[in-house]
Amino acid sequence: xxxxxxxxxxxxxxxxxxxxxxxxxxxxxxxxxxxxxxxxxxxxxxxxxxxxxxxxxxxxxxxxxxxxxxxxxxxxxxxxxxxxxxxxxxxxxxxxxxxxxxxxxxxxxxxxxxxxxxxxxxxxxxxxxxxxxxxxxx
Numbered sequence: 001x002x003x004x005x006x007x008x009x010x011x012x013x014x015x016x017x018x019x020x021x022x023x024x025x026x027x028x029x030x031x032x033x034x035x036x037x038x039x040x041x042x043x044x045x046x047x048x049x050x051x052x053x054x055x056x057x058x059x060x061x062x063x064x065x066x067x068x069x070x071x072x073x074x075x076x077x078x079x080x081x082x083x084x085x086x087x088x089x090x091x092x093x094x095x096x097x098x099x100x101x102x103x104x105x106x107x108x109x110x111x112x113x114x115x116x117x118x119x120x121x122x123x124x125x126x127x128x129x130x131x132x133x134x135x136x137x138x
Contacts, residue, residue, distance in 0.1 A: 008036075011095055012044035019048075019065060022090040030113065031097040037068045040097070058082035062090070071096070075112055089119045110124040 011029075018024040029045070031037050041054055056071035060082060064112045074083040094117055 008040055009044050010042075010095060012047075015066075015093065015095060016047060019051075021117075025065060026091045026093075028068045028091045028094045028113075028117070029066065029097065030074075030094065031068070032071060034070060036071060036097060040059075041068055053073065055082065060085040060087075062086070064067045081112075081116075083113050083116060088116055091117050113136055124128065 012081075015024070015027055015029070020025060029040065031040065041052065045052060045066070047067065051064060052066040053061060053064040055074065058073070058076075058080070075081050079135055082108055090093065094114060
């Protein structure tokens, strides 16, 4: 989907329905910029109300259902990875906003986080997919 066409709103729609139905109880929403997290929390995701939190300063509180975070804020090259404060099976769904090519390398922070939470479903989206012979890659 192109910039401004509603990728985050679309993600909210399926996340909210899965959460409301009880199909997914704990959701992690990752983005690469603070502005995206803040805009998402104030905008589309405001309907989660008290069930949602923004993870800041690597402070983890497991009392919520929906978590918004910067993926580079959850991982640390020094080995102090905040996401490891959650058990690997804590989340039912991980959604990555803006998983563009620049941060899509095999050693990227969000891929590291997905490998850790490997028992949950994940959904990744972006507007900059690169086409190859096998289809799309990021």
